[in-house]
Amino acid sequence: MxxxxxxxxxxxxxxxxxxxxxxxxxxxxxxxxxxxxxxxxxxxxxxxxxxxxxxxxxxxxxxxxxxxxxxxxxxxxxxxxxxxxxxxxxxxxxxxxxxxxxxxxxxxxxxxxxxxxxxxxxxxxxxxxxxxxxxxxxxxxxxxxxxxxxxxxxxxxxxxxxxxxxxxxxxxxxxxxxxxxxxxxxxxxxxxxxxxxxxxxxxxxxxxxxxxxxxxxxxxxxxxxxxxxxxxxxxxxSRNQTASNDNGKNKKYEHDRESVSSETNHNENPVDSNGKSKEKKSKKNKKNKKQTDTNNDKAAYLKPMLVHEDSFTDNAEGSSSSHRKSSVPVEAGKENDDTPEEQTEIKPTTPLKDATIVATVAETQNQKSKAVKIQEPPPPKKTGIxxxxxxxxxxxxxxxxxxxxxxxxxxxxxxxxxxxxxxxxxxxxxxxxxxxxxxxxxxxxxxxxxxxxxxxxxxxxxxxxxxxxxxxxxxxxxx
Missing domain, CATH: 1.20.1070.10 (Rhodopsin 7-helix transmembrane proteins)
Structure with missing residues (x-):
């Protein structure tokens, strides 16, 4: 103004x-x-x-x-x-x-x-x-x-x-x-x-x-x-929610790991007293039956390779005869110590059984690794959004x-x-x-x-x- x-x-x-x-x-x-x-x-x-x-x-x-x-x-x-x-x-x-x-x-x-x-x-x-x-x-x-x-x-x-x-x-x-x-x-x-x-x-x-x-x-x-x-x-x-979710995931992860471990321990004992696979015995459902048939097919395919691989391994390592004997199951009722190596009799079915067992164990191990991989907890997500x-x-x-x-x-x-x-x-x-x-x-x-x-x-x-x-x-x- x-x-x-x-x-x-x-x-x-x-x-x-x-x-x-x-x-x-x-x-x-x-x-x-x-x-x-x-x-x-x-x-x-x-x-x-x-x-x-x-x-x-x-x-x-x-x-x-x-x-x-x-x-x-x-x-x-x-x-x-x-x-x-x-x-x-x-x-x-x-x-x-x-x-x-x-x-x-x-x-x-x-x-x-x-x-x-x-x-x-x-x-x-x-x-x-x-x-x-x-x-x-x-x-x-x-x-x-x-x-x-x-x-x-x-x-x-x-x-x-x-x-x-x-x-x-x-x-x-x-x-x-x-x-x-x-x-x-x-x-x-x-x-x-x-x-x-x-x-x-x-x-x-x-x-x-x-x-x-x-x-x-x-x-x-x-x-x-x-x-x-x-x-x-x-x-x-938010911090409490994150901690709670993480604890829940860890508990679930441990539970899944225990379940996988228990199942694996059960499957890793495949031979009973008669030398037969327990997986063949435990036909609980159709899926297990199909899996067993698939394993047998794999065993037939893998038989020559497995036998050769075992022989090659034994020779290469200079293993004793007792180790080689233990690596190949003999006929039931025979003692390994009483049978000379050159006179060891292997029945025609033995390689098939051996291959079947190895293939079954391999498949079981593969399933175990897949199961563990599936059950691993996913990367931590943002909680408390x-x-x-x-x-x-x-x-x-x-x-x-x-x-x-x-x-x-x-x-x-x-x-x-x-x-x-x-x-x-x-x-x-x-x-x-x-x-x-x-x-x-x-x-x-x-x-x-x-x-x-x-x-x-x-x-x-x-x-x-x-x-x-x-x-x-x-x-x-x-x-």
């Missing part, structure tokens, strides 16, 4: 002739630096808020009702940059008002209305977030486009009500003839209006925003603690809420830093005759408030991924 000191003695304004062809109230270097800096702020404010508006209307994920508050805020900040800031730059550099009384009234009224609308939009955004957090289910149904537009309309109507009283006489502006002589355009310093406008434009919204954001911060902290506790419980239950999913969601949610809490702190911090100095000066001056800040200090404090309109697009969008993507798309940058 533009302001010049009126109750204090008039500060003598110096006159400097600069190379641009007009006189200024500051040296040329200061004038050029001021013009350059403030012009950058104006351009940045306009471009930033235009990007916000276009992003909401062109980027589908951003076309949600609550973002219309952001659009309204961007409109208010953009009107500040277009209607207020350029004239303020000229007034600050020249040190006098040269645009006439009617433009002055329009400028001052626009100043108050647009700055108030910006602040009240911040307040509306805070209330919207507060209701969405404290009563999410009911407010989700109430947050309709009609309701949001009514709230936005209320913000602008209230801003007009706060800014318009000076136009209908609640002011201390000089008469038109004196105005042309003094060439000073300023906000009214009528004490009643100063209190009225400062309360409506800043202090009441500040109080509401402070209460709302403190409540949001407390609710966020409480939820962070609750979700952190829930995450710990989920992790504990539900709890791990919940834990991951909790972690993401906690991260988002921490960022949200940090954003709230930035919003309040920037808002207070930008506007509190101006409104303190605005309220104190009419009630303190000895408080006479310099024009440079007044301009600095005033522009500090204006800078808030340039920072709002950053604060309310830079922490949002969809806004960043929309900005890059609009600027033609690689997403």
């Amino acid at each position: 533009a302001d010049q000191n009126s109750s204090c003695p008039e500060e003598e304004v110096a006159v400097y002739n600069i190379s641009l062809g007009f006189t200024t109230a500051v040296p040329e270097w200061e004038a050029l630096l001021t013009i350059f800096t403030l012009t950058l702020i104006i351009i940045f404010t306009v471009v930033g808020n235009i990007l916000v508006i276009l992003s909401v209307f062109t980027h589908k994920p951003l076309r949600i009702v609550q973002n219309f508050f952001i659009v309204s805020l961007a409109v208010a900040d953009m009107t500040v940059a277009i209607l207020v800031l350029p004239l303020n730059v000229a007034y600050s550099i020249l040190g006098k008002w040269i645009f006439g009384i009617h433009v002055c009234k329009m400028w001052v009224t626009s100043d108050v209305m647009c700055c108030t609308a910006s602040i009240l939009n911040l307040c509306a955004i805070a209330l919207d977030r507060f209701w969405a957090i404290t009563d999410p289910i009911n407010y989700a149904q109430k947050r309709t486009l009609k309701r949001v537009l009514w709230m936005i309309g209320g913000v602008w109507v209230l801003s007009l009500i706060i800014s318009s009283p000076p136009l209908i006489g609640w002011n201390d502006w000089p008469p038109p003839e004196e105005f042309e002589i003094e060439s000073i355009c300023r906000l009214t310093e009528r004490r009643g209006y100063v209190v009225y406008s400062s309360l409506g434009s800043f202090f009441i919204p500040l109080l509401i925003m402070t209460i709302v954001y403190v409540e949001i911060f407390i609710a966020t902290r409480r939820r962070l603690r609750e979700r952190a506790q829930a995450s710990k419980i989920g992790a504990y239950m 539900v709890y791990q999913f919940i834990e991951e969601k909790q972690r993401i949610s906690l991260s988002k809420e921490r960022r949200a809490a940090r954003t709230l702190g930035i919003i309040m911090g920037v808002f207070v830093v930008c506007w509190l100095p101006f409104f303190l000066m605005y309220v104190i001056k009419p009630f303190c005759a000895s408080c006479c800040p310099s024009n440079r200090l007044i301009n600095f404090i005033t522009w500090l408030g204006y800078i808030n309109s340039a920072l709002n697009p950053i604060i309310y969008t830079i922490f949002n991924l969809d806004f960043r993507r929309a900005f890059k798309k609009l600027l033609g940058l690689k997403a």
